Amino acid sequence: MNSVIETILDHRSIRQYKDEPLTDKQIQTLVKSAQAASTSSYIQSYSIIGVKKKNTKEKLAELAGNQPYVAQNGHLFIFCADLHRHDVVAEMEQKDVTTSLESTEKFMVALIDASLAAQNAAIAAESMGLGVCYIGGLRNNLEEVSELLHLPKRVVPLFGLTVGYPIDQADKKPRLPMEHVYHEEVYESNHDVYKNQLLQYNKQISSYYNERTNGKRKDTWTGQMAEMLSVPTRMYMKEFVEKKGFNRK
Amino acid sequence: MNSVIETILDHRSIRQYKDEPLTDKQIQTLVKSAQAASTSSYIQSYSIIGVKKKNTKEKLAELAGNQPYVAQNGHLFIFCADLHRHDVVAEMEQKDVTTSLESTEKFMVALIDASLAAQNAAIAAESMGLGVCYIGGLRNNLEEVSELLHLPKRVVPLFGLTVGYPIDQADKKPRLPMEHVYHEEVYESNHDVYKNQLLQYNKQISSYYNERTNGKRKDTWTGQMAEMLSVPTRMYMKEFVEKKGFNRK
Incomplete structure (x- = not known):
């Protein structure tokens, strides 16, 4: 390297x-x-x-x-x-x-x-x-x-x-499994494979937080993401960028 | 370095x-x-x-x-x-x-x-x-x-x-003058200064092409850009990304 x-x-x-x-x-x-x-x-x-x-x-x-x-x-x-x-x-x-x-x-x-x-x-x-x-x-x-x-x-x-x-x-936060982000030839179409990669990643993230907080935090990646995304933010953006002359047509 | x-x-x-x-x-x-x-x-x-x-x-x-x-x-x-x-x-x-x-x-x-x-x-x-x-x-x-x-x-x-x-x-193509891209504290508001930076850059680009083509090409950056941008391309993009579930609201 x-x-x-x-x-x-x-x-x-x-x-x-x-x-x-x-x-x-x-x-x-x-x-x-x-x-x-x-x-x-x-x-x-x-x-x-x-x-x-x-x-x-x-x-x-x-x-x-x-x-x-x-x-x-x-x-x-x-x-x-x-x-x-x-x-x-x-x-x-x-x-x-x-x-x-x-x-x-x-x-x-x-x-x-x-x-x-x-x-x-x-x-x-x-x-x-x-x-x-x-x-x-x-x-x-x-x-x-x-x-x-x-x-x-x-x-x-x-x-x-x-x-x-x-x-x-x-710390460096662990990224999604490489095979979940990198697809060979075509996008992964097997839903079970795709979901299992996320479940696997959740385990890794959970123990990452667990170790660093002496058991206080055990959240998963999918849990974090769902929580965050369920509250829409910066919803003024479309109007703002259009007003600034972007993304209009 | x-x-x-x-x-x-x-x-x-x-x-x-x-x-x-x-x-x-x-x-x-x-x-x-x-x-x-x-x-x-x-x-x-x-x-x-x-x-x-x-x-x-x-x-x-x-x-x-x-x-x-x-x-x-x-x-x-x-x-x-x-x-x-x-x-x-x-x-x-x-x-x-x-x-x-x-x-x-x-x-x-x-x-x-x-x-x-x-x-x-x-x-x-x-x-x-x-x-x-x-x-x-x-x-x-x-x-x-x-x-x-x-x-x-x-x-x-x-x-x-x-x-x-x-x-x-x-070859490495010369970039815009650094002071045209990098603004200190606030965006450059003096139109003459801003335009002169582009004219200066045009000279540089013109001689860049001139040297590399034995005088056959002498185009400027503003000329190239105006030519390119006067023909809108990929105008299907807004509809396409919206159809794909992005940039809708």
Whole structure:
């Protein structure tokens, strides 16, 4: 196993950081790494906002559901789907591109582009001895986040990425069995096989929690997921992204 | 610069591969790397189909717009947004999760999850001396791709990832100026500054093509983008993903 794969497999989310800001050189390396990712037909449909100001970070932490590590970290990146620049492109080139930009296809492209870039930044950070945590909680209040970051139309914040020198050493949570996620040739169609993989995984997760909490927690993955998904969240999203000019047609 | 960042910055899309299949061990390493990526609230909302069969690859190559490298490579992965397993979870746990699963929010989560996983696999592959290329062309015909791979409801193929031993040594295409993609504190609001960054980039891209084609091609990035975006493509996508149970509410 080489050091790249070691870095990738050793990932864990870090939620406590030393009070030490990243240098501009480090930030630059992470952004350059993000930009090196593949991009659909060269479209480069994302932007990154880097937040250093304490005040802004604290507001974002509050908006993300009072997660303290959104404010206390070495640096905070916000990854955004961005088709605003393509509106400017259209203006420069005198072309009508509205139908394209408002399509669900381009919404998907922008999300994929931004995510590939973010994961490059995350891996690069981890290779530098830094820890990272994705902040989906920012999607709790995208209207306020967008205002705070002065985001124009056709820019939607997707998630944050906190980066910094780790204090805690979080555990790696076991993933679904590989054969449940990876299908050879066609998707697994045997319902019993499929369900048994989940039951098997439940046993593993249950003992994972059991060990780490001295028997206080024994929840299963399917139990956790069903609980979480039975309470719909962020149901304003469809209207929000449409208002921002995405996913309309 | 460490070897991880070197690998990331050295990325280029490889479209010609030696006729040498990946070993099962290599495939396993790539899938495990994919699975090590962060996942929103532990939801793990993606699946990967691995295609080895020549016949299937050739059909997929045709569906993706006759790109020969979709058929000729060391291995072909198809990354899918997957909330099917969460339907099974709901059945197992006797909970109603439909509103959650059909939300635009969870559509976004599944796309982000799948993309983070894919980029881990891509970087892992490149670290092993393999080349990769993302295949967005699969989205030309998702109905047929889904049938071919026996995908159930709430599974949508997002893109392929071809992997193999590279024959060609493609160039790295210059990315947008870092300051155009990376904004400090707030999004760049000065239209002139923003536009000038694009004009500057155009010069760079123009001479990039000029050099590589002995003066035959001189197109700019804004010109390319405006041309591409003025012809809307894959406009069936909204209806398709809704039919598959995503992005409905």
